Amino acid sequence: TLNLAEKIALEQFYTSNGDGDKIGLKFDANKNEVTVPESFHKGFHAYLEAGFHSLAFPQEMGGMGLPSTVSMAAAEYFNAGNTALTMYCGAITGAIHIIAAFGNEAVKNMFIPKMMEGKWGGTMCLTEPGAGSDLGALKTKATRQPDGTYLISGQKIFISNGEHDMTENIIHPVLARIEGDPEGTKGISIFVVPKYLINPDGTLGARNDMICSGIEHKMGLKGNATSTLNFGDNGRCVGYLLGKEREGMKVMFMLMNAARIHTGVQAEAVSSAAYMHAITYARNRIQGAHITQSMNPSAPKVPIIEHPDVKRMLLYMKSTIEGMRMLCLFLAYHEDIMHVSKSADEVKASTGIVEILTPIVKAGISDAGWLVTAEAMQVYGGYGYCQEYPVEQYARDIKVFSIYEGTNAIQSLDLQMRKILMNPEMFNYKCLKKYIADTVAKAKGIVDDRYIAPVARGMEKFDEVITMMGKQLQEGKFLALVANATPMQQAMFPLIVAWLHLWSLTITIPKSKALVGDAKGADRKKILEDNPEAAYYSGRVLSSQFFIGAEFPKFFGRVECIMNNEGAAIKVDSENFTGALKE
Known part of the structure; x- marks a missing residue:
C-alpha cells in the first residue's frame, strides 16, 4: 500500500505540483465554475481508483479496513507530492466520516456510495465573513420544510475545495442555525448540502440553489480552490439535517479534529519535501574549500554539504522532521488502539493521548514546519528565493497551516484549558x-x-x-x-x-x-x-x-x-x- 502511495505521489502528484502554482485555477464568473489544471485530474483519479480515500474505512462500507497509521503514512507521501491536490482527495474522506457517523439511513444511502466511489467530492463549510474563530456568530439560516428537509440561506467563505471540475457533484457539510434556535454555538446545527440534488434512483438531479461566487487569490496553495459559497440566493437551497438539531458543533468537531491532525501531517510533509530538495541542492552545489583547507589557495572546492554550518542546518531540519513524523504516527497508533482494543482502560488512555496531542500536532508542527522550510530556502542562498527552484513555493504553501482549521492561538487555548x-x-x-x-x-x-x-x-x-x-x-x-x-x-x-x-x-x-x-x-x-x-x-x-x-x-x-x-x-x-x- 505504501509503495503504491509513493509511486502515485511521485509520478502523478509531484509532477503536477508546479502546475497548481503556476497555472493555478480558472474561475468562470458567468458559470460560477472553477477549472483546475489538467494535470490534477490524472493524479486525483489515480488516488481514488487505488482507494486511498477509503483506506481506514471498514470493509463493510467498501473501504480497506487498514489502520490509521497506514493511512497517515500514505497521506504524508501525497501531501509531500502536492498538498493542494491532496486536499481535494482528503475532503471526501472527512465528509464520509461525519455522514457515516451521524447521518440517518436515508442520508447515508443518498451520499456515501457515490463518495466511496470517488465520484462526489466533499468540503467543510464553517467560516463566514463575521464568524471566523467565533463560530457562534454565524448568520447562515435553516428553515424547516414539511418533507423533513431544510432550506439553507447564507454565505460561507474560505471554503477549501468549494468548487472544482474533478467530480460530478460536491457534498457540503454546512453549519447553520435553524430559525428560532438560540444564538451562540448551542443553537448551531449541521446540514448536508449537495451541489446537485439527488433523484430517488440515485442519479443527479437539478442544480441546487448554491453557487461559488468567487475564489481567493492567495499567497500559496494556488491549486486549491478557496471558495466563497452562496447558499439560497433564490430561496431554494435544499439541505439535509446531519445528526440532531442544535448538535452541529458536536458533529463538526469530529471533522475539525481530523482536519487539525491532517494539517499537522500536511506541514510535516511539505517541510519534508523542502528538506529533501535542500539536501539535493547541498550535495550538488560546489562552493568554497573545506574549512580545514581554508588557508590553502589551491585546495579543491567542495559541495556545500561539507561545510559545518550547512550540516548544522540540515541536521536541524532532519531532526525536526523526524520528530514531527514520530509525533504524527504516535497519535495515529493511539487512534488505532481506540478502535480495536477490547480494554476499556486502554481505550480511555489512548483517547486521552489523542485528545492532548491533537492541538500539538496541528499547532506545533505547522509552526515548526514553516521554520524548517525557511531553513531549506536558506540552504539555497539567493536561488532559494527564485521561482525556478521549488522551495519558495513550499514556503508559500506551508504558511497557511498555522492559520486555517483553527489558528494556532486557538489550538493553544484548547490545549491549555480543555x-x-x-x-x-x-x-x-x-x-x-x-x-x-x-x-x-x-x-x-x-x-x-x-x-x-x-x-x-x-x-x-x-x-x-x-x-x-x-x-x-x-x-x-x-x-x-x-x-x-x-x-x-x-x-x-x-x-x-x-x-x-x-x-x-x-x-x-x-x-x-x-x-x-x-x-x-x-x-x-x-x-x-x-x-x-x-x-x-x-x-x-x-x-x-x-x-x-x-x-x-x-x-x-x-x-x-x-x-x-x-x-x-x-x-x-x-x-x-x-x-x-x-x-
Whole structure:
C-alpha cells in the first residue's frame, strides 16, 4: 500500500505540483465554475481508483479496513507530492466520516456510495465573513420544510475545495442555525448540502440553489480552490439535517479534529519535501574549500554539504522532521488502539493521548514546519528565493497551516484549558507523563545520560508550568493564564519531540552499533556508502542527539519566560500601539 502511495505521489502528484502554482485555477464568473489544471485530474483519479480515500474505512462500507497509521503514512507521501491536490482527495474522506457517523439511513444511502466511489467530492463549510474563530456568530439560516428537509440561506467563505471540475457533484457539510434556535454555538446545527440534488434512483438531479461566487487569490496553495459559497440566493437551497438539531458543533468537531491532525501531517510533509530538495541542492552545489583547507589557495572546492554550518542546518531540519513524523504516527497508533482494543482502560488512555496531542500536532508542527522550510530556502542562498527552484513555493504553501482549521492561538487555548487544566483530574496529561517517564527509565543503560537527563528535567520544569497555571485558574487570574497559552504550547511541542527522540535512541543506538560498530574515519564512511541501512540508523542516532543536545535546551528558556509571569501583554492598551495606518 505504501509503495503504491509513493509511486502515485511521485509520478502523478509531484509532477503536477508546479502546475497548481503556476497555472493555478480558472474561475468562470458567468458559470460560477472553477477549472483546475489538467494535470490534477490524472493524479486525483489515480488516488481514488487505488482507494486511498477509503483506506481506514471498514470493509463493510467498501473501504480497506487498514489502520490509521497506514493511512497517515500514505497521506504524508501525497501531501509531500502536492498538498493542494491532496486536499481535494482528503475532503471526501472527512465528509464520509461525519455522514457515516451521524447521518440517518436515508442520508447515508443518498451520499456515501457515490463518495466511496470517488465520484462526489466533499468540503467543510464553517467560516463566514463575521464568524471566523467565533463560530457562534454565524448568520447562515435553516428553515424547516414539511418533507423533513431544510432550506439553507447564507454565505460561507474560505471554503477549501468549494468548487472544482474533478467530480460530478460536491457534498457540503454546512453549519447553520435553524430559525428560532438560540444564538451562540448551542443553537448551531449541521446540514448536508449537495451541489446537485439527488433523484430517488440515485442519479443527479437539478442544480441546487448554491453557487461559488468567487475564489481567493492567495499567497500559496494556488491549486486549491478557496471558495466563497452562496447558499439560497433564490430561496431554494435544499439541505439535509446531519445528526440532531442544535448538535452541529458536536458533529463538526469530529471533522475539525481530523482536519487539525491532517494539517499537522500536511506541514510535516511539505517541510519534508523542502528538506529533501535542500539536501539535493547541498550535495550538488560546489562552493568554497573545506574549512580545514581554508588557508590553502589551491585546495579543491567542495559541495556545500561539507561545510559545518550547512550540516548544522540540515541536521536541524532532519531532526525536526523526524520528530514531527514520530509525533504524527504516535497519535495515529493511539487512534488505532481506540478502535480495536477490547480494554476499556486502554481505550480511555489512548483517547486521552489523542485528545492532548491533537492541538500539538496541528499547532506545533505547522509552526515548526514553516521554520524548517525557511531553513531549506536558506540552504539555497539567493536561488532559494527564485521561482525556478521549488522551495519558495513550499514556503508559500506551508504558511497557511498555522492559520486555517483553527489558528494556532486557538489550538493553544484548547490545549491549555480543555485538554489539560479542565480535563478531569488532568487524565490526558498524566497519560502523556507516564509515557515520558517510561521512556526515561527504558533509556538507562542504552542511551548516554547526557541525552536522558535533559528530557527528565524538562518534564519536571513543565510540571512547574502546569502547577502554576492550575493555581492561576483556581484564583481566577484568567488574563495571565491565557496570555501564556501560546508560549505553553510552544514549550510543550519541543518537549514531546525531545522525548520521542529519546525513545528513538533506545531503538536506533543498538541497530547502529550492530551495523557500524566502532568504525571511524574512512572505514566508517565506507560502511555508510555501501550500506544504506547503516547510513539510516547512524543518521537517526545523530539526528536525535542533535535535537536533544542542540535544539531542546531552548525549551528551558521558554519555560523561564512563562514562569516570569511578565504582565506587559496584559497591561498594554490598544492606544500604546502607535503607527496604525489610516483606514
